[in-house]
Amino acid sequence: MSQYENLAGRTAVVTGAASGIGAAIAKAFAANGAKVALLARRADRIQELADKIRADGGQALAVATDITSDASVDAAVTAVNAAFGRVDLVVNNAGVMIPGDIGNAPFADWQKMLDTNVTGLLRVLRAFTPDLTADGHADLVNISSIAAHLTFPEYTVYGASKAAVTFVSNSLRAELGPKGVRVTNIEPGLVESELRDDITGESGAFLDEWIASAGILAAEELADVVAYTVSRPARVNLRQIIALPTTQY
Template sequence: MGYSIQILTKRGTAVRLKNKVALVTGGGTGIGKAIALAFAREGAKVALTGRRMDKLGEVVNEIKKNGGKALAISADVSKIKDVDRMVTETVKKFKKLDILVNCAGVLFSADLAHHTEKLWDETIDINLKGSFLATQRAVPEMLKQGKGKVIHIASIAGQIGFPNSVAYCASKGGIMGMTKAMAMELAPKKINVNCIAPGDVATPLNEHLLVKPKYLKSRVDNTPYGRVGQVQDIAPGAVYLASDESDFTNGITLTIDGGLIIQ
């Protein structure tokens, strides 16, 4: 037994994802964007999906500007035809698929009495069903490589709950349960399935909340580290879970929240 020597760049930094191909849903903004950029820095070829090609294009251009390889794919993960197409286009372009990050998500704030069926369905369809569909379609490509990595992006909202966010909390809690079930099933096939649960992280998804001084102060005051998270706080955890270093890590929820839920 032993550990492989990491490939180094000319600058002497480790390239932990060299020769890997990653597909990142929701890769045009926020946490998905940060993960895509981090993967590219670590040597991966990255396919990004989302519903806004302008945002995806910006990320692809940034990756290419820094010498990486990337592809933008317009896709709605709640639609099976789009999911099939995004996997097909990724493999067509880069010849394989090693890593899947399910980061596409929505967040609607509404109290229980006004949380409509439409909001519920859209939240569950994108956050939970989308992660299921993407994984289901990506796994056959990973099996061709003899191994693979699946990373779901959940939230501490699935662990402790928040008011006015019943569908969001349900979807993220569902992702954590789904992670464990998939991990049990796919581990014998050398496919690792893990989950990241960010705490309060400043992204376009929750900016409508964090611009409220009272809300922001409450989140900062409740976080032992004394600040809300940034997307760059989440990306290193994804790099670890995507790399060969995490081969014996399976079925976990990696909470990155500045200590918020330990209180």
């Protein structure tokens, strides 16, 4: 028996599903009976995950998608609708984190974060809004970050991009809530993911020291928070969640 029975029969889209939080969310949804479309650029990784989900008895579709491209996202909508029908659950999880000194960081790094974390999220939202607002209950989950509120050296632009996600989520409740769409904004603290892998130098050392002192959540633990949230009765909206290790403050 699934832990969250209200997920059974739903159709979910998860962006950034190739690894970390996105992959864990996709697996949690599938394990509870949802059909899951895995969206990410790395086609081999999401195909491997889709194969594993199906081998475990779930339903999954790998859709190679670049959320910085209108054409790619539009094609993803077509593919998901053809395979699974209407989407009633979207998780905007794809994100990029590139720390850098405000006076020296390459502008291209800032543009990459804004294109993915803000514009990419909006592109996915716009593309799937007709599905979400069709007859019946639906969920939109945006994965923001505690960095939307707290300040960290060299994370100014990343934090600004996540603050935008939090603001968008707050505003959308007035627009989509009356149409039956719950909007949940989740702000994780330290969680295991590949965002850490390419961060080196002083920024990498800072993260390592912080994790050593504050601890870190497993991706599966955050995925359980998301699955719990979207499986509540339709009239209940857990609209804002900050999820941290107990020892992070």
